[in-house]
Amino acid sequence: MTSKKKATTEEIKKNFGFDEQSEQAFKSILGVKEEKANMSEEIQTDTKNAVEDTIKRRGRKKLENREKKKRYSLTILPSIYEKAQEKAEKEGKTISELVSNFLLKYSK
Known part of the structure; x- marks a missing residue:
């Protein structure tokens, strides 16, 4: 039986030709927690603001004078x-x- 050696991060980078940008993309896909810790405060603030804007703007605006629908059950052949x-x-x-x-x- 031959035992397979796990590839190190450096070997993976070398074999697949990772540059800085693709390494960051790879880490984000894997969910590397270090990456978030290394983010500058400006990027964290921008990310937080983008998330808040998305949450605030979710859905369509309500119409003021719109009658609300009520749910009924019917018995039909x-x-x-x-x-x-x-x-x-x-x-x-x-x-x-x-x-x-x-x-x-x-x-x-």
């Missing part, structure tokens, strides 16, 4: 549901939209 689902798919709509449109017309 499977054959009717299947036909409605086929029609909705052809029209690019959902069953919910079909039911809403029907009830809107019915209530007028």
Whole structure:
């Protein structure tokens, strides 16, 4: 039996031709914790600000005068549901939209 020797970091760099930029990318993929410790304060601040901006801007802005939808359950024969689902798919709509449109017309 032959035992395989684990390659050192230097051997990996030499064999695969890592330069400084690709080494940093490699470390980030592996999640090397040293890299974060070596980051300058400016980069850490920029990263923190970018994350905060992303969190604050998540989702679409709420419309002020928009009526909220309420969820209801309906009992429908499977054959009717299947036909409605086929029609909705052809029209690019959902069953919910079909039911809403029907009830809107019915209530007028």
